[in-house]
Amino acid sequence: MRTATAYVHGYSATEARRLGDQADTLAELLHHDTGYPAGSRVLEVGCGVGAQTVHLVAGSPAAAITAVDVSAASLAAARDRVGDRVRWCRADLFALPFQDGEFEHLFVCFVLEHLPDPVAALHALRRVLRPGGTVTVIEGDHGSAFYHPASPHAQHTIDCLVRLQPGDALIGRRLHPLLTAAGFRDVAVTPRTVHADDAHPHLVAGFTHNTFVAMVEAVRDRALTAGLTTEARWREGIADLRRTGDPGGTFTYTFFKATGVG
Template identity: 50%
Template sequence: MPSLKSHDYVHGYSERESARLNDQANTLEELLHSDTKYSPGSAVLEAGCGIGAQTVILSKNSPKAKITSIDISEESLNLAKERAARDGVTNVEFRVENIFDLPFEDESFDHVFVCFVLEHLKEPVKALASLRRVLKKGGTITVIEGDHGSCFFHPETEDAVKAWNSLIEVQARLGGDSLIGRQVYPLLKKAGFSDIRVSPRMVYSDSSRPHMEEGFVRRTIIPMVEGVRESAIEMGIIDVETFDRGIEDLHRTAGEYGTFNYMFFKGVGRK
């Protein structure tokens, strides 16, 4: 049985990371979630809910669905419960569970939702197959992943690119794959799903879009890169000076003459 440990999460579990995840979810809510709504009474499994940043959006969009949100990290689930309570969420049950060893009976759920999870797993197809087992025949799975290889920005400096690529390399060495967005279709297909449809969701930022500059670049992207600073340096991927100069240059992409572009991929399949 594949193993999944809470400490495998490349970005860590700091308060700053929790804030980053919340900023990311809030900034991208319309782009990623506006077309995900589940009918009243539907049984929905959210796999890898983390601190509940996506959970509260799911609940808001489908207030009469019955949502079960699981995660391997009890610490993250406690934060998710606190956030859900603050937001008045009443249709979600939180449980500590392993995506590779689900305790649910076959065909327990009408829908499955997975967001920013597969990139952290060594065996994403096995995870999807495990989720397929608990999905009812004819039920749907929704998978959302980013792709760090889709990123480009201005000004593009050598140091900024090296800092960005250090994030990709750290995640790869930890067994994840931050280029997984482009693989959503083949992963779902290999796991046995049908009627698969994948739609790219592009984020573009410049100074005419201050909401994206602040919410996505300054408060989501840059903190995500900064979060691997210690690991990248310890692994010998990049030196301190280059990394820190790279972060300075990435901040310029959210300046008056900067731009930033990134692609997410949303896939929906059926059992």
């Protein structure tokens, strides 16, 4: 992504753990149908700390995977997490140091949501994809979150995150038109819904608490500084949001996975 783009969640060790929890909890939901042939050249864009790269490698152990990120610190963490099975490269998405058509597959997960112009980003990626190659894009959509007990105070905290995100926190619903506008064909999008309740305690812990609530909690200081909330209102909203992970609570969220051909 462009070096000027702010990552709203920050680069702390806490955020790295959250990304790992999210990737591990949702691996089957998001990646069970992603696999690349032996020897195929795959580019993962915006790999961050390698939380998704782990599962990309697990699903395609014989593919030739290159992972790119703009942050040197994130790449170092990714290398520590995944090892040298992947070729690591520090680069800006809009200035990739690769030849035209160098890759047969592109993998983009939780990147477009942070960019002010996702269509321009997709155009830039198409340059390094060979004709007939595939793209896979995964994004969330914070507008898809619904939960019990319902609470306008909890919703207020989620809305703060949506307003603070530099790109589009509701981008999941837009993947088909975005990829089509960027020139990809045969675009197909499938919703991937996670539902956490008492019958799925691993999802309550891994997704409700350690992924979603943790993500919202991380923007507290920014929300206060921006004047989007008050300390008292934030505390009430976060307390209500946490209750969705208590016994009797439920939390539902939908991710969107798109594939297309370059």
